[in-house]
Amino acid sequence: MRVSLLALVAAVVAVFAPPIHAATYVVNTLDVDLGDADTALAGCDANPILAGDQCTLRAAIMQANAGAGQDTIVLPTGASITLTVGGLGGAESGDLDITQPVIITGAALGYPADEDQWPAIVAANGDRVFDVTSPVAVELRGLRVSGGAPSGASGTNGADLRVTSTGAHVLVDHVRLSGGQAGNGGGRGTVRGADLLEPVTPRVPPPRDLD
Numbered sequence: 001m002r003v004s005l006l007a008l009v010a011a012v013v014a015v016f017a018p019p020i021h022a023a024t025y026v027v028n029t030l031d032v033d034l035g036d037a038d039t040a041l042a043g044c045d046a047n048p049i050l051a052g053d054q055c056t057l058r059a060a061i062m063q064a065n066a067g068a069g070q071d072t073i074v075l076p077t078g079a080s081i082t083l084t085v086g087g088l089g090g091a092e093s094g095d096l097d098i099t100q101p102v103i104i105t106g107a108a109l110g111y112p113a114d115e116d117q118w119p120a121i122v123a124a125n126g127d128r129v130f131d132v133t134s135p136v137a138v139e140l141r142g143l144r145v146s147g148g149a150p151s152g153a154s155g156t157n158g159a160d161l162r163v164t165s166t167g168a169h170v171l172v173d174h175v176r177l178s179g180g181q182a183g184n185g186g187g188r189g190t191v192r193g194a195d196l197l198e199p200v201t202p203r204v205p206p207p208r209d210l211d
């Protein structure tokens with residue numbers, strides 16, 4: 001059987017082209033801030049020595065960035081994650097750079113009525129929390145995000161959430177941004193042209209009815 005060169009090239013390209021599919025990563029490792037051990041492998045795993053997947057938020061975002069599909073990252077209800085890794089670079093260091101479409105949610109089974117049960121992501125790394133750096137669709141749902149304090153070469157704007165791509169579409173739903181320190185946009189910072197959609201989340205939580 002003769003196979004044309006063109007068909008052979010097409011077959012090789014098909015084999016090696018990055019797959020466009022949407023994966024779901026369930027974050028199950030909360031006590032360490034480690035990156036993914038190998039983004040060329042499909043699973044979200046920060047520790048290749050231990051059996052099974054130790055999936056941190058940072059590792060999950062690195063995996064999401066590695067493929068073009070809109071992946072979903074699910075954080076457990078009541079989780080508390082502290083970012084401790086500093087430095088410049090992509091999602092592997094400092095702030096969590098987002099370069100591909102992704103949904104990050106604490107609401108796999110619906111938003112807990114108690115906001116204190118929304119997963120908390122706290123920056124303690126001298127940087128911000130999220131940085132959307134590409135023109136992609138991002139959804140943040142059911143989260144508490146706080147503690148961002150970027151400085152130096154990382155810029156001083158957007159402490160908890162920064163959107164630096166004008167083509168980005170960022171949906172922020174049931175998300176509390178608080179406690180950030182920045183030159184502008186303590187809770188967040190956006191550039192002109194980027195969509196930051198907040199259908200239900202006020203910047204400052206409304207007073208609660210105590211009766």
Ligand SMILES: [Ca+2]
Nearest residue numbers: 047048050052
């Ligand atoms: Ca492992």
Ligand SMILES: [Ca+2]
Nearest residue numbers: 089090093095
């Ligand atoms: Ca970074």
